[in-house]
Amino acid sequence: MKYNLIFNTIISGIIVITLILSIQFIKSGVKKFSISKGIDKNRRKVILNASYLCIYLLSGVLLALTWGIKFNEFSLFISSILAVLGVGFFAQWSLLSNLTSSVILFFYHPMRIGDKIKIIDKDYNWTGTVVDITGFYVFLRTDLGENITIPTSLVLQRGIEILKE
Template sequence: MENLNEYKYQLLLTLVIVIVMSTIIFSIKRAIKKFSFVKAIDVNRRKIIFILTYLVVYILFGALLAVVWGVDFNRLSIFISSILAVLGVGFFAQWSLLSNLTASVILFFNHPVRIGSRIRILDKDFELIGEVKDITGFYFFMKTDKGEIITFPNSLIMQKGIEILKDEESPQA
């Protein structure tokens, strides 16, 4: 019973933090669902955004709980900076992974291309016209009018010009 009285303040703060975190996650989930409904975004793309958002929220609230439970802030900051240094070296070595995830988030929120859209990728070397089949966390899948399935990294899609075609503009195959 002595331990319970000793940690009453931390337990109360932990309960408050869990309630606040749950409320924030519920609000974010509702906002992303509403945004994806308005923009007609595919369920699989929405899942990627949920995962990335939850990861950020859990890391922030985990750090906050560590501070509440008396973890020394200097030691915690050294630990976190060490982890970030290792991750930074890893992401620098695999820069395309990070850039593709970032491009996926940008495609989700700000790009007008949707699954099922007929598009033309503006490239001086290749004439690529077809339908968008899927957009994942790393890749953009397109089926050309010739029946080819082509995949692009999301970061490359952000660099290319894309023309969204209407049905009457599509060339007859």
Template sequence: MVFFQQYTRELIATGILVILFVLLRIITSKLVRRYAKSSHTIEHRTNLVIKYIHLFINILAVTSLIIIWGVQTKDIFIALSSITTVVGVAMFAQWSILSNITSGIILFFSFPFKIGDVIKIHDKDFPIEAEVEDIGAFHVFLKTNDGEMVIFPNNLLLQKGISILKTHFDDKEFVD
């Protein structure tokens, strides 16, 4: 009983945070799904973006709980900087991973091409003309006319010029 009397403010703030956390996750999921439906975005890409947004909301919620329960801000920054340093040293290619995730989100919202489109990537060293097979969180999977599968990083797609030549279904007949 003493615990509840001593930590009443923290318990109330935690309850409010949990309610806000659940509401924020539901609202953001519905907004992203509504946007995806209006722009005819594929469910797989929609789920990836929702997963990224939920991860960000989870990090904010944990940080808020730490602050609510009285952990000093100085201690939080020391712990986060230590973790970031270890991760940065241990994973030298971290910027590339974050860049590809960010590029995947940008490709989702800008929607420059979709699965089934035939695109040409204007790269002077390695030009590619292929059909978009799948768009993932880190890579776009392309299939050339020769049947070769090319896996292209999302961040390079934003750096290179791309021409959308035709859709996959333009020259095919559908038969029941």
């Protein structure tokens, strides 16, 4: 019994140290990436918070399994929680898709704050300067001074032409 306690404490320490090192690694990696690509600080915060959430959840699961929660019971609990979240996310699908789109825009899209863009859509003429990109919306200001708010998922679904940087 004493051996189990010492072993679990050591494993928990390793998990916590790995958690701290992972956070530092992700923080510096995202910071370097965002500086090299000229990405705004607020967009970096959204990505960091999403990354931290994933790391904390994974660490919590590992700690729970280390301290004796049986995998069968834990998987039943997690599947129940995921079922409830799945129903909630299905009801709010646009929120989840916008958040995911924001992460994709952060890492893979050349559009930056200050760029003049045209979102190609047959029904609307959305042309303007990118003012801000948040976790859910892209804010544009047109040449006429109008402010346009477009969900990030819509930005990924439509073609974008960068007119001038």
